[in-house]
Amino acid sequence: MQAAIAIAVFVTAYVVIASEKVHRTKVALAGAAAMLLLHITDAETAFYAEDTGVDWNVVFLLLGMMVIVSVLRRTGVFEYVAIWAAKRARGRPYRLMVMLVVITASASALLDNVTTVLLIAPVTFLVCERLGLDVVPYLIAEVMASNIGGTATLIGDPPNIIIAGRGGLTFNDFLLHLAPLVVLLVAAFCLLCRWLFRHAFRYDGDRAAEVTALEEREAVTDRPLLVQSLTVLAVVIAAFVLHPVLHYEPSVVALLGAGLLVAATKVTTEEALEEVEWSTPVFFAGLFVMVGGLVETGVIGAISEAAADATRGRPEFATMLLLWGSAGLSAIVDNIPYVATMSPIVADLVHVPGTGGQVLWWALALGADLGGNATAIGASANVVVLGIAARNGTPIGFWRFTKYGLAVTLAMVALATPYLWLRYLL
Template sequence: MAAIAAVSIFVVAYVLIAMEKVDRTKVALGGAALMLLLHITDAEKAFFDERTGVDWNVVFLLLGMMIIVSVLRQTGVFEYVAIWAAKRARGRPYRLMVMLVVITASASALLDNVTTVLLIVPVTFLVCERLALPVVPYLIAEVMASNIGGTATLVGDPPNIIIASRGGLSFNDFLIHLAPLVVVLLVVFCLMCRWLFRWAFTYDPDRAASVMALEEKEAITDGRLLAQSLAVLGVVVAAFVLHPVLHYEPSVVALLGAGLLVAATRVTTQQALEEVEWPTLVFFVGLFVMVGGLVETGVIGDISRFAADTTQGRLGLATMLLLWASAGLSAIIDNIPYVATMSPIVADLVAKAGPDGQVLWWALALGADLGGNATAIGASANVVVLGIAARNGTPISFWTFTRYGILVTLVTVALATPYLWLRYL
């Protein structure tokens, strides 16, 4: 009975989010409240349990990076990068999109994808405003590029960190096994952008000429604060990359970096908190509680076990089923709790399959990471970008994102299929 109630609450909440008739934060909080009210979960499981509770690492990682970005914004560095990018692209819209996509994907391989979009989105708003371009296609392309690029490394996407921990995989393992495919996917995605967003590539020679005449160095308003901010950001990035050695969670690193930046500069606490997307953080809390209810009642586990039992020890079938099932489920359930639930099952399958079974980890990573592009709530980065877009007066609807995301997911997962089969099976 509890499982039926949990599924009903989640489905209704998902439909309301998709219809966009009610604010998504209200929906998430309402769904979380019903899960608690009906005793599907309780305070202990919702707020403190690692398996079914709110993933505070994600929430505080977001909070810390939002504070760092808020301080960086006051230096004028985003205007600098916007002008630099527009000048290098010579005002050509498609060339600019490719440049931003490559920058985003590359950064996401070293930073987590949420941090990357927090840094790149403000630049995108500025450069699109300079060139009179619609910002929505660029934001959608960037968030998808961040999810693709983040697939390449251990620290690039939160699900990868979970997989590495459970599977005993190193930073280099991800580079060797996934990075080659990600490069191919990124090239294909850039080509797809030319067709998907063809309506947005209107070249304005007057705007381009005015941008080419700008001097990007003049955009920097506070050189000292910029130097301090970049120093702290550099330390934070280094700590992210050295996570396997330092053993500090990304959330701890982000909070320490934010605290150091506020304490060591003239920026006030109020100024540092101005750019924090509080509705987005609250939305994540509500979403985690709802998904935790599904985990607690065994719904997600039952689905995962059914998929595992269906394969009956056939490694090739298990790999393909895991890849596509993970992509499908990650499209409707945030890929972090999904991977957290699925990883113990995959660990059992890998143990039974022997050395060749490691391919199942790569199938899980590719399915979860690439499947996150399919819908507006499939990955944390998607939710963050949509929240920032709404705050800046250019909301991206659930279906606007999803109609592009489903196609990109189908193409990228389809390309991952022969890669896994030919290389490992």
Template sequence: MSDWHSWAAIAVFVGTYALIISEKIHRVAAALGGAGLMLAIGATDDVSAFYLQDRGIDWNVIFLLAGMMMIVGVLKKTGLFEYLAIWGVKRAHARPFRVMVMLIVITAVASALLDNVTTVLLIAPVTLLVCERLALPAAPFLIAEVFASNIGGTATLVGDPPNIIIASRAGLTFNDFLVHLAPLSALLTLVLIALCWWLFRTTFVYDEERAAEIMELEEREAIKNPRLLVQGLIVLALVIAGFVLHPVLHYEPSIVALLGAGLLIAVSTVETGEVLAEVEWPTLAFFAGLFIMIGGLIDTGVIEKVSDALASGIGGQELGGSMLLLGASTVLSGVVDNIPYVATMAPITSDLVHSMGGGPDHVMWWALALGADLGGNATAIGASANVVVLGIAERNRQPISFWQFTRYGLVVTAVTTAVAALYVWLRYFALA
């Protein structure tokens, strides 16, 4: 590709990003328009956009989301989420901050065991119902859950897609991530709880009358279709087992989710059209446009040039290099999707680790993982979970603007990255 293509691709990406931030046109229209321009100027082509996973639409992500959205759509018809909402609020005695803490902890733990996108798809409907019952704005609770999902996903190999890429390239195991990143993830979850208490302090208004009404409710009465609930929970359990057993079964999560959705539709009496109506099609279209735009940056060599410049700045300095990699990855992952960034940066990091004489669990790998995972909290489009939750909120008439999310995300990202930098310094240098 020529320099002209590189600058044109940058201009399209920056212009599209500016439109998404300004919200003058819908983010889906902006993303699809940007994708169209990338194809029109020749920054990418149909083969890269539609057939190459590492530089075009990641169909595994698209179909994972579609399959899980269908399963969640069926479960919504059973009354399960109403049951969980009433049960959770009663256990928290209808105190808003206690409810938020409970949702944050559940989301963080679930995101470590599953993946952050699947987790928010399951937790967001419960959150919307909880806020409706307590007459609270849903946005602060949904935003807090997104932060928790990205932080919790840092803890394990399967929690966030960049971790899977890093593990494959570096030869790391599930236990390596648990030993090196799970303690920090737990600490950052506590930090997040403290930050949310400060950031959303005006939200925690206790309504004694509503609390009394909720405490009198019987959650079992919320279940509308027990048979469908049993069918849905069995299928969901099988899907989760499929996710966990990926190293053994070698089925991609997207295949597992689609098989689960197909099985649930086949064994239940729910109409196929009703299930498909529950899919967040605008969110999937937004992802497709975003993937194509990022593919244009990859095909024109823009991301590779950024990664090479970062590698040149690092040189052979382990401490300075790990801090630079952590900080730069945090910033870049807040702007572009962290999956193609890590895919591009992983071989460069591998060369750096080799030149430093490091092993598979070298500090540079953990710096890359932390920057990519935590940086996703910075902006409304920094991670897949963010985009999914914004789509769910908009569909339920509780829209979250780009800046509403980002003004909190920048604070959370700055603080958690600072804590992560301190952790890296202490564990791998000061106390090594």
């Protein structure tokens, strides 16, 4: 009975979010409240349980990086990068998109994808404003590039960290097995963008000439603050990359970096916090509680176990079902709680003869990471970018994102299928 109620609450919330009639944060909070009110979950489970509660690592990672970005924005560095990018692209819209996609994908392999989009989104707004371009296609392309690029490394996408912990996999394992495919996927995505966003590539020669004539160095308004901010950001990025050695969670690193930056500079606490996208971490908290209700009542576990039972003894079928099934489920629920639920089952399957072995981990990672592109709430980075867009007066609708996301997800997972088949199953 409780499982049916949990499904009803989640599906209702999802439909309302997709309808765009009510702000998604209100819906997520209402759904979380319903889960608590109907005793689907309780406060201890919702706020403290590692597998079925709010993932505070994600929430505080967002908060810390938003504070750092807020301080950086005051230096003029985003304007500098925007002018630099526009000049290198010579004002050509498609060339600019390819440049931003490659930068985003590359950065997402070294940072987590949420941090990457927090840094690249302000640049995108500025450069599109300079060139008179619609910013929405560029934001959508970047967030999808972040999810694709983040697939390449252990730290690039939060689900990969969960998979590495459960599977005993190293940073180099991800590089060896997934990075070659990701390079191919990024190249294919750049070509796909040419078709998907073809109506957005309108070249304005006059605006391009104006941007080309600008001197990017003049955009920097506070050099001492810029040096301080970039120093702290460099330390934070280094700590992210050295996570396997330092063993500090990304959320801890982000909060320490934000605190150090505010303490060491002339920026006040009020100024640092005023541009934080508060609705985004609150939305995540509500979403985690709702998905936790599905996990707590055994809904997601039952689906996963049924799929696992059906694949024993058939490694090819197991791999393909895990790849495509993960992509489909990650489009509906955030891929972080999905992977947290599925990884114990995969850990059992990996050690069962005739199920495919380690390839199952790569199928799970590819399905969850690439499937996160399918809908507006499929991955953390998607939600963050939609929040930034709404705050800047250019909201991205659920269905506008999803119509592109479904096409990209199908194309990327289709390319991943022969890679897994040829490299591991033959």
